[in-house]
Amino acid sequence: MVRTTIACAWCRRSKIKCIHQGEPPCRNCLRNGRTSQGDCILSGPNIHAIRRKRYRTPTLSHKPTTVDTTHEEGDIGADNTTCASNAVSAIDPDGRVINTLRNTSRTDVLQAASKFHQTFPELSFLHLATFDVDSQETSSLLLKAAMMALCSTHQDETARYVKTALSGLFLEPPKLVTIQTLLLLAMYEWGDGRGYDAWMTTGVAIRMMQSLETMRGPTRPSELEQEIYNRTFWSCFIMDRLVLCGKGQPFTLPLDQMRIHLPIGDQDFAFGQSSNPRIYIGNIHGDMYNTIEYSYSILVRGFDIWARILKWIINGGRRQPGMTLLANCPWTPGSPWKDLYDELDDWRQHQHQRMKYPGVQIAGHVSLGHGEQFAFINLVYYISILFLSREYIPFLPKPESIPVGPVDPPLLESAAPEGWWVERADQLFNSSAQITNLLQELDDLNTSLLTPFSGFCAFSAAIMNAYVSSFPRMNYGKCIHFSTKLLEVNIQWLSRFKEIWKMGNGWFKTTLHARNLYIKASRDHQRFQGKTRADFEALEASIHDSSGVSPIHEDDTRMAEVESHEREIDTSHAAEAALGLQQLSHSHNIPEQSLQPLEDMYFPHEISIFNQWNQVWPLWGEQQFGPLASGGFNLDYNIDIPGL
Known part of the structure; x- marks a missing residue:
């Protein structure tokens, strides 16, 4: 309910x-x-009053004079604040939410702003020194409300308030602060498991940003104003790639068409004045632009590479037409895979040595206050390597299999150079280990990075740690017990993560389900003889999905009952994790019939829901609106899931 x-x-x-x-x-x-x-x-209350205000017909032009797009009296934007205020009062008739925001102490607002600035390096537009804590203007209140919702727990009501209030501004002239609020809201919706909403909200922010660009007047902004503007633009660029919906449409903001300079150094931004020449895409010279000082510029370039890797894979990857030809084999220069890999490697090689984990430990960066930026840069690299290397391994290998490339159609028409598959396996499982260790070290340093993107990285690492734990020969038998320990860390981390972000529930379930499949397939290969990726399309889609929504058409009432039951028995996430970890640590030494599936322990009343994993489901949560295709796939691995 x-x-x-x-x-x-x-x-x-x-x-x-x-x-x-x-x-x-x-x-x-x-x-x-x-x-x-x-x-x-x-x-909603007073809905007609809201509509009359929202849909009035503009008749006069607007004349922006600054980055914030102010307007002359009498034009379309003259009563923008009044219109927004009326909408806000209509959606909050008793004034409870707005009064709470206005009465929030300066300390609480500054703490939320500082946490946002530190925890979300991908949205690095906030300038703390000039952040107007005391402003009571509607647009400023909405930005602070979005910040409070994003950086505090149990802020659903505040987020709903922001979302509804912003809808009254969509047809008003754009303002930079509104765009920033939309970006925060999109991040919140992504973390809340509403990938489609996050994608649409990001799209609105981008359109507003593009409109603002065309409306800028002759008045020259200050250097600081220009940089805030630029960083807001690049935040739109990154969110466009983070909430990629998974379809074949082009990016809204293509990098090769950007005519705006990359972010300046973090210290220069903090003090409001650039001390070095501005840099543009394709014109990056010198090692100074690849240090932690230019972390945001590095992230912009890294997220663009990562998004193109993800897009290539979810659009078919190696199964796209023509990918089996020698010219498109992954080791062939000029092939899609090799081009992406080379670009990623070039991005990595140009980074300063102090930027590369684990050669440089994260503790030093944490002590200097930029541990999160360092972590994000390395997470982008390792998740990119993981996805590229995973594309050519068998989805479900035989217990005795070693890395030899694809074993199910379409097969490559040429043999790989000697040692090529060994290198891919080493990079793949090393990446999952480094992601796990990096997030664990942040926890140990009391700098936990529990954000949507880091959650997706942890989930992806968990899948591969589960994979190699059951099929150790896919990594030539290296460190099987170490991989099991890493999976234990992943389970613990995701268990905490899902208590903060709803998107973690889907990843948590997928991890448990994939892990059970791998164990069963490694013990009973005859039953899975001949099974390929085509038999597990729903599960594979969930493994690639960055929205975090489980591939299940869930009934809200049923899920509410499950959650209520979990509260009644007071099963804390720590206790749940402990049960799972105990089983994981002994999973290779106990009889199969005594091995209780993790789904039974974590979700004792959801077996019927887990049996619905045979539905075809698309990305970014479309399955919430019902299956989009008839029929399904016979996933033999979960027919008798109660007994595993």
């Missing part, structure tokens, strides 16, 4: 909570027999 400010007229008149699932009838109307059409109509 969902409690929101959206309610039916009967519940509002009766001054009782209207409990519903997003569509009529609500629970109260259903209970009292008001189920005929028109009896229960859900709406």
Whole structure:
């Protein structure tokens, strides 16, 4: 059940909570027999007043004079604040949320701003020295509200308030602060498991940014204003790649068409004045631009490479037409895989030696206050290597298999150079180990990086640690016990992560499910003889998915009952992890019939839901709206899941 400010007229008149699932009838109307059409109509308070304000027809032009796009009296933007204020009061009629925001102490606001600045290096536009903590303007309040929602726990109501209030500004002239708020909201929605909403919200921010670019007036902004503007633009660029929906459409902001300089150094930004020449894509010279001082510039370039790797893979990867030809084999110069790998390697090689983990430990960077930036740069590199190397290994190898390239169609038409597959295996499993160790070291240093992107990295590492734990010969038998320990760390980390971000629930379930599949396949190969990726398309899609939504058409009421049951038995995530870890540490030494599946322990009432993994499901959470294809795949691995 969902409690929101959206309610039916009967519940509002009766001054009782209207409990519903997003569509009529609500629970109260259903209970009292008001189920005929028109009896229960859900709406927001004063919705007509909001619409009249929102859809008024603009008649005069606007004349922006600064980066923030102010307007002359009498034009379309003259009553922008008034219009927004009316919308805000309409969605918060009792003033509870807005009063809470206005009464939030300076200390709490600054702490949220500092946490956001430190924890989300991919959105590095906030200038703390000039951040207006005391502003009571609607746009500033919404930015602070989004920041509080993103950097605090249990802030769903504040996030809903921001989302609804922003909808009243979509047809107003763009402002930089509104774009920044949209980016924060998109990050929040991504972490909350609403990948589609995050993608759409990011799109609105980008369109506003592009519109703002065309509307900039003749007044020259200060150097600091220009850099805040630039960093907001690059934040749009990164979010465009982080919430990639997985379809074949081009990026909204293609890098090769950017005519805006890359971010200046972090210290220069902090003090509001650049001490070095500005740099542009394709014109990066000198090692100074590849140090931690230029971490945001490095991230911009790294995220672009990572997004193109992910896009190539989810659009078919090695199974795309023509990929089996010698000219497109991954070791052939000029092939899609090799071009991506070479670009990634070039990006990495140009970084200063102090930027490269594990050669340089993260403790030194943490002590200097930029541990998160250092971590992000290395996470981008290792997740990119992991995805590239994973594309050509068998989805479900035989227990005795060693790395020899694809074993299921389409097969490559040429043999790889000697040692090539050995190198790929070494890079693949080394990457999953480094991601795990890096996040663990941050935890040990009390600098935990529990954010959506780091969560996706941890999840991807967990899948490969589970894989090599069951098929150790895919890494030539190296460090099997070490891989199991790494998986234990991943399970613990994801268990904590899912308590903060809803997107972690899907990754957690997928990790447990994949791990059970690998164990079963490694012990009972005859049962899985002949099975290929084609037999596990739903599971493979979930492994590649960055939205975190489990590949299950979940019923909200059923899930609420499961969550209620979990609360009743007071099973903490730490205790859950301990149970799973105990099983993991002994999984290779106990009889198969005594091995209880992790799904039973973590989700004892969701077996029926887990059996729905045979549905075809797309990326970014579309499955929330129902299956988009008829039929399904017979996933033999989970038919008798209660007994494993």
